[in-house]
Amino acid sequence: MSRKYSSFYIFAAVLALGSALLIALDLSPFRSLSNETYAIARVNDTAIPMAEYVRALNAMQAGLERPLTEEDKSRALTILIDEELIVQEALRLNLASDDRLVRKNLIQALINSVILLESGQDVSDQALRAFYEEEKALFSRPITFTVNALRVIDKDTIDVFFEALHDGVTFSDAGRTAQFEAIEIPAGIPAGKLGEALGGKARDAILAMTPGDIAGPIESTGGDIFIWLLKRDGGEQPFAEVKDSVVAEWQRRQEEQALARYLERLRKQARIKQYPDEAMPIE
Numbered sequence: 001m002s003r004k005y006s007s008f009y010i011f012a013a014v015l016a017l018g019s020a021l022l023i024a025l026d027l028s029p030f031r032s033l034s035n036e037t038y039a040i041a042r043v044n045d046t047a048i049p050m051a052e053y054v055r056a057l058n059a060m061q062a063g064l065e066r067p068l069t070e071e072d073k074s075r076a077l078t079i080l081i082d083e084e085l086i087v088q089e090a091l092r093l094n095l096a097s098d099d100r101l102v103r104k105n106l107i108q109a110l111i112n113s114v115i116l117l118e119s120g121q122d123v124s125d126q127a128l129r130a131f132y133e134e135e136k137a138l139f140s141r142p143i144t145f146t147v148n149a150l151r152v153i154d155k156d157t158i159d160v161f162f163e164a165l166h167d168g169v170t171f172s173d174a175g176r177t178a179q180f181e182a183i184e185i186p187a188g189i190p191a192g193k194l195g196e197a198l199g200g201k202a203r204d205a206i207l208a209m210t211p212g213d214i215a216g217p218i219e220s221t222g223g224d225i226f227i228w229l230l231k232r233d234g235g236e237q238p239f240a241e242v243k244d245s246v247v248a249e250w251q252r253r254q255e256e257q258a259l260a261r262y263l264e265r266l267r268k269q270a271r272i273k274q275y276p277d278e279a280m281p282i283e
Helices: 011-021 050-062 070-092 100-119 125-134 155-166 171-177 191-198 200-207 239-269
Strands: 038-043 046-049 141-151 181-183 214-218 225-235 272-274
Touching: 038 050, 038 070, 046 050, 046 070, 050 070, 070 239, 070 272, 125 239, 141 171, 141 191, 141 200, 155 171, 155 214, 171 225, 191 200, 200 214, 200 225
Parallel strands: none
Antiparallel strands: 038 046, 038 272, 141 181, 141 225, 214 225
């Protein structure tokens, strides 16, 4: 099976952010806290300067419209600690450099090698199908409907409409014969918009219909209506149609889990101290 190595949605994306923070935003609103002589944490014998933490907060805030929460701040510190763990492992392997850009590339390269070694396994079709069944909603498409709708102008002509349909006249022509008013409904309207367009009772009726069904008269804002369901799209997709997406998501999660296991091993082997309440001088 061919492998597609891409950035992670969670760990890799977060670590990429963390590495980008190292070279970002010299003009920080937290400048008063940016002190290279104080540490926010220590990984083994290496201090993480307060300045790096401040850059992380600044970059994180730039992507948010709300103030940072304590959880955000904790996550920023975790990013920096994980990054330092990876750099120290690279040092142990004689791969590292003090240059920031080199460090950034090094971190990504080491992450990629971890992914290759720890998640580089083929998956059986049976395992993919089991994964698909567990996460079926993830591979479903939004349900949409294409309908024709007619509003009754005079209830006395409803029988005329039914008679025309019985005689084989099309839905639209039967509506014209009964002098109904056509209601413009966009094709492929989402289920959530049906209520806005036709009212709750009509929405519920459509959800219970199958393509080709005609329902009515149904109470609606502005008068009774008739509905012809032409098409229903979306919902659960057959495994064969979404197999490529299933494979990609399975691989992404395997890579994510591989990186998580790798970082957990590094954390267990390291001496990590955090100073979230009061930064400590760097010795």
